[in-house]
Amino acid sequence: MSIDKTTSNADSFADITDAVCDRLAKNERVRRTLPGHGRLRIDRQLPFLCIHRTPDHDDAGTRQLVTSEAAYLFASGKREFHEGLLKLCQQITATLQEHFGTFLSLEIWADSNCGQHEVQSTAQPAFEIFTPDFDSMPSTIEAFTAALAAVNIDGHDAVVSSQHCDEVAPPGLQPLNHICPEASPVGCCTIGLAVRPIYRDPQSGVTFPMILRDLRWQLSRALRKAIAQFAGLESSADGAHFESLGPTSLVKAARLIDQQLCEVAESFDFLLQVTPVNSEAAWEEFQEHGYQQEPNLHYRPLPWHTSLLKRRVFDIEIERIEDATLGHLCWEKQEEIDRQLTALRDINTPHFVHSSLQLYGAPDDSLVKLAETILQRFPEPTAATGDEGCVSIDTIVERSREEIDHYHQQMHEFNAKVEVCDQIASGMMVSGDRLLISPNVKLQPDRLEALMHHEIGTHLLTYFNGRCQPFRQLYSGLAGYDELQEGLAIMSEYLTGGLTANRLRSVAGRVIAVRSMISGASFTETFSRLHYGLQFSARQAFVTTLRVFRGGGLTKDFIYLRGLKGVLDYLSGGHDIEPLYVGKIGLHHLPYIQEMRRRGILDAPGVLPRFWDDDGLRDRLEACRGLTVPDLVENER
Incomplete structure (x- = not known):
């Protein structure tokens, strides 16, 4: 019976082998189910294959250590499958070695005894490299060892x-040593990697998904660095990056999950929901009571049940995504949507501020100190801040449409709408593909162009750049994208000469207001500190205080200053600003975004800000490297 079963498995593997090698010879993608509940995936012609064989005992989580890669195979380790599996690997090796001249087979398995004499904690990761080919690839082993040594899990x-x-x-x-073809063994090498399974409980076998997720991403980078060294990738003529060895496409499961997350995220506008619809009436009420009574704020009714939206978001099977990078971004987004929905459920209650702190955090002492420094350096308004000389609403709308037309000529997909909306606080805001303008907006002429670059040249531009990418979250927004968005937007004001001392004072005042609110001060106490203590006009102090107390306490506004500081720190590190416009991302997402660009999943930004073609403004951008936030305005005086 066992002989018949083995023969049947061998025949099945033979049929699969012929089909696989035929596709690989044509550089076509391979996705095949293997006997014994295995799977083979090869994204394109590549000089390696990552392998995992499932043992007879429980081995939860281990096969996921290879499924992040562009060429992987996992299969049953049972003896009855060995012959067919060996021949499949031999033919894959022969086919790809014929193309590349070299080939590396990497087999990964779990071993609880790995590093047992060196580890100091049950949570410490450990790896052991096995190979018969030390002498033929010393630089590869050295690179692999160094990359694995850089792995750090929860501080270990x-x-x-x-x-x-x-x-x-x-x-x-x-x-599986014998997968190298006898005709050309030179350049065909094998590495085995034993991994200490810190991602599961040693007694119960229950997996720890967060640890496994972190280990997968870091191990993936180590594997690609070793393969790049083996293949001489980064020393090649085109200087390809090791991350280019990852998968180059969004598979069906990843596209579906990305779409599902975006559909939930786009079904509500968090900031619009927490923006009072009676801001102007609230200001009049506040004036009537001599700035001594907190205004009554009203909000849009929620057009859905938050618990039902939560059900939708948690029904999304993110665990189906094999790509560690995409999976990480989707898990982040799911958590953010959950927190936003919790906040909206608790809007206008004392519980709201706790969700706000989870979403945005709170200003630390160093940021508060920076805000205080700005307000000390610019203690009073330096120009008119009232209604006199303000630009008319018609002029603002017309200028906004002209700016949108400019970008539409650069990118056909840039089809933003301009709407005058009487249900937002005094000012302008972007919601999806719409620029919303309050009919009560008070805008001085020297701020008009700056706001065009802020709202249209940053917020709308990154929205439409994201829409041109295959990964939809780049326009709906990766988790925590707001801070970089606001930092970039204010930087654009500076680059175009519109960042005034008054504007910087306003940004600093928001930090003070947030600290005041989370320290327990009331609406009127916070207003008084801004108006009487820091010399903000009554109107500006009210608007700032309202923004911070809306919903029950929204801490978001301090991220404008932290975002600007983050952009300046980024530029001071010598980095290019261009990748920041690829979509709605955070600075902490850049390693993932750059990886996906190198893998060919994402493209360069479709359109760049209008000032990009102005040599004078590009010089201004270079000159601000190394400046502090107060320097941006001080140098203009």
């Missing part, structure tokens, strides 16, 4: 060791 640095062995295989399984 990895322990790495290596040893020469003639046969590479997990304990109890037959080796």
